[in-house]
Amino acid sequence: xxxxxxxxxxxxxxxxxxxxxxxxxxxxxxxxxxxxxxxxxxxxxxxxxxxxxxxxxxxxxxxxxxxxxxxxxxxxxxxxxxxxxxxxxxxxxxxxxxxxxxxxxxxxxxxxxxxxxxxxxxxxxxxxxxxxxxxxxxxxxxxxxxxxxxxxxxxxxxxxxxxxxxxxxxxxxxxxxxxxxxxxxxxxxxxxxxxxxxxxxxxxxxxxxxxxxxxxxxxxxxxxxxxxxxxxxxxxxxxxxxxxxxxxxxxxxxxxxxxxxxxxxxxxxxxxxxxxxxxxxxxxxxxxxxxxxxxxxxxxxxxxxxxxxxxxxxxxxxxxxxxxxxxxxxxxxxxxxxxxxxxxxxxxxxxxxx
Amino acid sequence: xxxxxxxxxxxxxxxxxxxxxxxxxxxxxxxxxxxxxxxxxxxxxxxxxxxxxxxxxxxxxxxxxxxxxxxxxxxxxxxxxxxxxxxxxxxxxxxxxxxxxxxxxxxxxxxxxxxxxxxxxxxxxxxxxxxxxxxxxxxxxxxxxxxxxxxxxxxxxxxxxxxxxxxxxxxxxxxxxxxxxxxxxxxxxxxxxxxxxxxxxxxxxxxxxxxxxxxxxxxxxxxxxxxxxxxxxxxxxxxxxxxxxxxxxxxxxxxxxxxxxxxxxxx
Amino acid sequence: xxxxxxxxxxxxxxxxxxxxxxxxxxxxxxxxxxxxxxxxxxxxxxxxxxxxxxxxxxxxxxxxxxxxxxxxxxxxxxxxxxxxxxxxxxxxxxxxxxxxxxxxxxxxxxxxxxxxxxxxxxxxxxxxxxxxxxxxxxxxxxxxxxxxxxxxxxxxxxxxxxxxxxxxxxxxxxxxxxxxxxxxxxxxxxxxxxxxxxxxxxxxxxxxxxxxxxxxxxxxxxxxxxxxxxxxxxxxxxxxxxxxxxxxxxxxxxxxxxxxxxxxx
Numbered sequence: 001x002x003x004x005x006x007x008x009x010x011x012x013x014x015x016x017x018x019x020x021x022x023x024x025x026x027x028x029x030x031x032x033x034x035x036x037x038x039x040x041x042x043x044x045x046x047x048x049x050x051x052x053x054x055x056x057x058x059x060x061x062x063x064x065x066x067x068x069x070x071x072x073x074x075x076x077x078x079x080x081x082x083x084x085x086x087x088x089x090x091x092x093x094x095x096x097x098x099x100x101x102x103x104x105x106x107x108x109x110x111x112x113x114x115x116x117x118x119x120x121x122x123x124x125x126x127x128x129x130x131x132x133x134x135x136x137x138x139x140x141x142x143x144x145x146x147x148x149x150x151x152x153x154x155x156x157x158x159x160x161x162x163x164x165x166x167x168x169x170x171x172x173x174x175x176x177x178x179x180x181x182x183x184x185x186x187x188x189x190x191x192x193x194x195x196x197x198x199x200x201x202x203x204x205x206x207x208x209x210x211x212x213x214x215x216x217x218x219x220x221x222x223x224x225x226x227x228x229x230x231x232x233x234x235x236x237x238x239x240x241x242x243x244x245x246x247x248x249x250x251x252x253x254x255x256x257x258x259x260x261x262x263x264x265x266x267x268x269x270x271x272x273x274x275x276x277x278x279x280x281x282x283x284x285x286x287x288x289x290x291x292x293x294x295x296x297x298x299x300x301x302x303x304x305x306x307x308x309x310x311x312x313x314x315x316x317x318x319x320x321x322x323x324x325x326x327x328x329x330x331x332x333x334x335x336x337x338x339x340x341x342x343x344x345x346x347x348x349x350x351x352x353x354x
Numbered sequence: 355x356x357x358x359x360x361x362x363x364x365x366x367x368x369x370x371x372x373x374x375x376x377x378x379x380x381x382x383x384x385x386x387x388x389x390x391x392x393x394x395x396x397x398x399x400x401x402x403x404x405x406x407x408x409x410x411x412x413x414x415x416x417x418x419x420x421x422x423x424x425x426x427x428x429x430x431x432x433x434x435x436x437x438x439x440x441x442x443x444x445x446x447x448x449x450x451x452x453x454x455x456x457x458x459x460x461x462x463x464x465x466x467x468x469x470x471x472x473x474x475x476x477x478x479x480x481x482x483x484x485x486x487x488x489x490x491x492x493x494x495x496x497x498x499x500x501x502x503x504x505x506x507x508x509x510x511x512x513x514x515x516x517x518x519x520x521x522x523x524x525x526x527x528x529x530x531x532x533x534x535x536x537x538x539x540x541x542x543x544x545x546x547x548x549x550x551x552x553x554x555x556x557x558x559x560x561x562x563x564x565x566x567x568x569x570x571x572x573x574x575x576x577x578x579x580x581x582x583x584x585x586x587x588x589x590x591x592x593x594x595x596x597x598x599x600x601x602x603x604x605x606x607x608x609x610x611x612x613x614x615x616x617x618x619x620x621x
Numbered sequence: 622x623x624x625x626x627x628x629x630x631x632x633x634x635x636x637x638x639x640x641x642x643x644x645x646x647x648x649x650x651x652x653x654x655x656x657x658x659x660x661x662x663x664x665x666x667x668x669x670x671x672x673x674x675x676x677x678x679x680x681x682x683x684x685x686x687x688x689x690x691x692x693x694x695x696x697x698x699x700x701x702x703x704x705x706x707x708x709x710x711x712x713x714x715x716x717x718x719x720x721x722x723x724x725x726x727x728x729x730x731x732x733x734x735x736x737x738x739x740x741x742x743x744x745x746x747x748x749x750x751x752x753x754x755x756x757x758x759x760x761x762x763x764x765x766x767x768x769x770x771x772x773x774x775x776x777x778x779x780x781x782x783x784x785x786x787x788x789x790x791x792x793x794x795x796x797x798x799x800x801x802x803x804x805x806x807x808x809x810x811x812x813x814x815x816x817x818x819x820x821x822x823x824x825x826x827x828x829x830x831x832x833x834x835x836x837x838x839x840x841x842x843x844x845x846x847x848x849x850x851x852x853x854x855x856x857x858x859x860x861x862x863x864x865x866x867x868x869x870x871x872x873x874x875x876x877x878x879x880x881x882x883x884x885x886x
Contacts, residue, residue: 051785071788078789084782088804097800098790149791365794369700372690379762380715383727390730429633436630440623448630450877454638456816457869457876459823461843462862465850466641469648469859501637552717559720561826562843566850579722579826586722586830591730598723605718613711 001061001075001152001185002027003048008057010043010209017043019209021057025187025202030179032200033189035232040209041189042081045155048187049078061153077146079156083138085130091117091141092126098149116144119178135163136171143175147182154179156188160195172199193233197221205229223340227260227333236260236331237306244302245327246281247343260331266308267326268297270315279345280324285317299325387602391595402596407572411581412600418489418577419557422496427550430504431542437505438512455501460562467495468567487569492577495563500553507549508542515541548612555608558601642866649863652856660860668837669845670864673822675753676841680760680821685814688768689806695769696776697784713769716762724762725830728755751833756841759827764820771813772806775883779805808883815879819872822865 003025010018018040025031033041046052048059050071059066066074086094095116099109117123120140130138139159146154159175160168176199179186190196196203197217205212205220205228213220213229224230231238242248242259251257267274274280286305287298297317299306306325310317317323330341392399403409437449455463471477471485471494485491515538523533561579568575570584578601585594649657660666691713695706716724732739732749742749749755783805787797825843832839834848842861849858 049789051788071785072791072793076789078786080782080786082782084786086783086786086801086804087779097787097792101787101791101796145786145790368690369694369698372687372694375687376691376709376712379758379765380712383724383731383762384715384719386731387723387727429637432626433630433633436626440627442627444631448634450873451634451638453873453876454642454869457819457823457873459825459843459846459865459869461825461846462645462823462865462869463641465846465858465862466645466648468850469644469855470641498637498641555718559718559723561720561722562823562847566847579720582720582722582726583826583830586726586729591726591733594726595730598720598726601720602718602723605720606715609714609718610711613714 002063003153003185004060004063005044005048006058006060008044008047008059009055010040010047010052011055017209018047018054021206021209021211023204023211023214025185027185028183029185030176030199030201031187032196032203033187033206034193034196034200034203035191035206035212037191039207041191041206042157043209044206045157045187045189048153049076049155050074051078075152077149077151077154079139079142079146079154079159081158081161083130083142083162085138085141085145087130090127090129091122091133094130094141095144095148097145102149112148116148120144136167139163139171143178147184152185154184154186156186158189158191160190160192168195175199197233205232207232224331225338227258227331227338230260230331230333230338234262235307236262239304239306239330241302241304242330242332244304245330247279247327247345248330248341250344251332251341255334257332257334260333261306261327262329262331263296263308265327265329266299266306267328268299268308268310268317268323270317270321271324273314274324274326276326276346277324279343280326283323283325285319285321285323287319288317299323301325384602387595387598391592391599394592398592399596399599402593403600405593407576408581408593408597410573411576411578412597414489414574414576415558415578415601416604418492419496419554422493422500422557423550423554425493425497426500426504426553427546430501430549431508431546434505434508434512434542434545438509452502452505455499460499460560461566463498464495464563464566467491467498467563472567486567487571487575489575491567491569492564492575495567496557496560499560499563500556503553503556504546504549507552508545511541511545544615548615551608551612551615555605559605642870645859645863645866648859649856651859656856657860657863660857661864663857665836665840665845666857666861669840669842669861672753672756672840673842676757676760676824676828677818677821679757680764681814681817684761684764684768684817685810688765688813688817689772689810692769692772692776693802696773697781710773713766715766716764717766719762721759721763721824721826721828722830725759725827728759728762728827728831732758750831751835751839753839755831756828756839759831760821760824763824763827764817767816767820768810768813771809771816775806775809776802808879812876812879812883815872815875819869819876822868822872 005024006022008018008021009016021040021044033044035041043052047054050066050069054067061074086097089097092113095113096109099112104112113126117126120143122137122140122144125133125137130141133141139162143159160171163171172195188199200217202215203217203220204214207228213225220229221233224233230236237260239245239259239261242251242257243253248259268283281301283299283301283306285297286300289296289298291309294312295310295317297308297310299308326343328343328346332339332341391402433452437445437452468486471491473484473486477485485494520533520537523537528536559579561583564577565580565583568577568580570576570580576584578597582594582597582601585591585597691709694701695709695713698706701709719727729750730736732742732755734740734743734750739750747754749758783801784797787801792800823843825847828841829844829847832841832844834840834844836848840848842865846858846861846865849855849861
């Protein structure tokens with residue numbers, strides 16, 4: 001289903017939960033709403049479902065305005081954060097509910113439920129009650145129940161929040177495969193960036209009721225368009241005086257410019273290790289943390305802290321050691337604008353033409 | 355059927371009917387009695403209340419209800435404690451029987467008490483105490499009728515009280531008595547208080563259990579509800595309304611306190 | 622210490638609760654079975670019991686319907702502001718604080734023979750006070766809060782997510798209520814029904830005031846007990862009291878049973 005949202009607003013009393021949000025979603029896409037808790041993601045999802053009425057703005061499904069359509073008529077499936085399974089019904093009856101509402105005949109219901117039970121790997125559990133299932137199984141039931149009436153849009157509110165960290169990853173992959181197999185347009189809400197990056201085709205970053213950026217995970221990671229996105233996605237160190245860093249001396253000092261630097265754009269090494277020696281500067285190692293597959297290195301340069309990673313293959317660094325640092329790229333911003341700056345020294349000042 | 359109830363007019367008329375019922379049944383009668391008792395002016399209202407029989411009846415009711423409540427607080431705290439904290443034979447039967455006063459018609463309760471401590475009872479023969487038609491009989495009746503309130507108010511709080519809170523107190527070197535007064539009692543207090551207030555407001559309102567054994571001697575054992583009944587019977591609804599308003603206002607005040615208490619407890 | 626407390630509890634419960642029960646079961650047989658049967662089979666006894674049954678039936682049905690609906694509105698309705706909900710919520714409790722006698726008086730003052738409304742109904746050929754409608758009204762007033770109080774907390778506890786889930790699956794309110802909400806609240810409703818039956822069965826003060834206690838006309842089981850005692854007809858009173866007490870104990874058992882079922886969920 002093609003979805004279009006125009007200038008959506010939602011106010012709860014004096015609280016402006018959603019502010020002027022507009023976007024478009026293509027058919028068959030899996031979209032992740034990502035942002036901190038309480039940022040308005042769930043409110044947008046609930047307005048799409050018809051469970052909440054927008055204060056202003058329009059929602060279009062297939063180009064048709066659906067604002068006045070009740071949730072019953074919107075052809076959506078909704079997976080609730082706590083699944084909201086019907087406690088007094090078996091797995092079978094839970095999944096069959098939406099079909100019974102539509103007064104389908106018994107044989108058809110049975111066939112459809114059977115298909116979904118097998119699809120979601122719940123075979124053998126049809127006659128259990130929700131309280132007899134594990135968290136992951138409940139999530140599958142909720143998923144199957146939402147899919148049963150063949151919705152054209154699947155909405156999932158924090159679908160993995162109530163599941164143990166261990167099986168969460170497993171379920172994520174499962175859900176992604178399932179949705180791409182069914183080809184159904186889906187939107188899920190999450191506050192976990194790893195989850196969003198891994199599962200979604202496209203991410204919308206939502207914070208304080210505003211849509212900050214929309215794009216593929218890689219796009220958002222590479223080209224954050226707002227300071228919030230830059231700091232929210234991936235890791236980074238916030239630097240107040242970027243002018244102290246080699247290569248960034250020319251950044252104007254009077255415009256209140258700050259910088260975000262991702263760990264992977266920082267190269268650290270003992271003297272001689274870094275090829276472009278002319279672009280490096282001195283730093284001291286403050287702390288080292290072993291992260292399983294690599295070292296996390298905490299550096300100090302002129303009183304400013306930087307975080308980066310170092311491969312286990314290379315020589316082990318020690319706290320207090322003097323090292324060389326090269327900063328390849330920084331994300332700069334002030335109150336008016338933001339841009340990405342490459343280290344100008346990386347371009348060899350004396351190129352040798354052969 | 356389904357599609358019938360989908361339409362807006364249906365749901366609007368449902369709402370309207372429910373709220374008309376609610377307003378008509380609860381609000382109008384209460385507003386009615388207040389307006390009635392002031393309908394002939396404040397002077398007449400004060401006049402009705404300054405009848406010594408009237409104010410003595412109200413005073414007596416409040417006094418006896420307070421005594422009955424106090425007894426119930428003591429007994430109820432003990433029973434509530436025993437029924438949640440200890441395991442023993444017959445516990446579940448005791449626990450079920452606590453609600454008996456809620457299930458038994460109050461007139462029947464009054465009647466049984468009359469049989470138990472009345473002039474022809476074994477109790478009277480053995481102890482020679484003539485309780486019926488005296489204040490103690492009224493206290494007993496009030497106590498019986500309100501017996502479950504404190505227990506039922508207390509039990510959920512005691513069940514909720516985390517054992518580890520007590521254990522924490524012990525590990526911090528607190529003695530048993532100290533733990534009881536500083537950890538357990540504060541938890542129980544809201545339950546005891548709201549139970550006691552419910553019991554008190556029920557006791558001052560009680561009629562059925564009291565009317566049969568109070569003797570209803572004006573100025574001595576005539577409680578407010580019986581006084582009101584007498585005024586109605588002798589065709590003086592205005593006098594009845596005046597005392598009713600006084601009694602109601604006391605009850606509403608208590609109810610308001612309970613609401614405040616419960617809300618404070620949740621926050 | 623522990624032993625002492627348990628013993629004391631047993632003594633208190635025995636004296637306060639078991640002794641009266643024992644007394645009522647023995648008292649009714651003071652004149653042998655025939656005395657008990659005579660007391661019960663008097664025409665006024667049969668009429669009074671029938672009267673009580675009628676009132677209990679009407680009151681329970683009406684207050685169950687309206688109580689459940691009001692509870693749903695007060696918990697779920699989005700068309701009521703939080704303030705209005707809180708206000709109604711407090712007002713619901715008022716009958717608990719009103720002495721039954723005063724409850725009866727209110728109805729006499731509003732609908733009695735000398736009032737505007739009373740005369741109006743009288744002209745229409747409907748007598749309210751000193752007749753069945755008034756007695757039903759009085760009992761409705763007294764028992765109204767019970768159902769609301771039982772159902773509201775359960776509705777709050779189960780939350781509205783299951784209902785919303787049903788909505789997104791295409792179910793409308795009526796279907797959602799029966800298939801989703803009702804199975805969750807039915808034991809609370811049953812508990813409320815038992816309490817309402819108990820309270821309306823035993824209602825005395827309000828009914829006495831409204832009914833005028835006219836033999837074979839507006840007398841109920843409880844007001845008959847009262848009258849028998851006033852007439853020093855103790856054995857007869859005991860017979861009716863025993864029947865009422867037996868019902869109460871049955872209700873008490875039902876209360877325990879539904880309470881347990883209610884807690885399972």
